[in-house]
Amino acid sequence: MDAGQTLTPTGKIYRSSIATMWVIEDGILGYRIDKGAVDTKIAAQEWIAMSKRICDEQKQPYPPFYYVDITLAKSISREARLIYMHATENVKAVALITKSAIAKIVGGFMMGLTKVEFPQKLFTDDQEALDWLRALRDQQGEKE
DSSP states (O other), rough: TTOOOOOOOOOEEEEEEEEEEEEEEEEEEEEEEOTTTTEEEHHHHHHHHHHHHHHHHHHTOOOOOOEEOTTTTTTOOOHHHHHHTTGGEEEEEEEEESHHHHHHHHHHHHHOOOOOOOOEEESSSSHHHHHHHHHHHHHHHHHH
């Protein structure tokens, strides 16, 4: 995958009110927020419910590691950030992907204000994000 290239969803695609979700590989879910979407409290609650459903249907470990593409998102509400901040039982780690200047601001703002108990990191390169998630997954798999 070339630097700057966007990861394409494959396999079964799931839709929420603002995003597409899919299984990238064992233990890693993809979540891409739609162009111009505002991530709200309701959307964040959908994300948790949909993640559980996908993991159950696709026989994936729960909680998963997340690849979250916020490149095209308009904003993430305070209420949504609070839900994500307290989603520790639903998340092992989050790689936030952004390719635009506005999304970098949103991502940096989200990470700066949202103190979480799971690893999270902002990336501009899909492959680096996936490599980071895989390393964390493999490391945690050795501990369990």
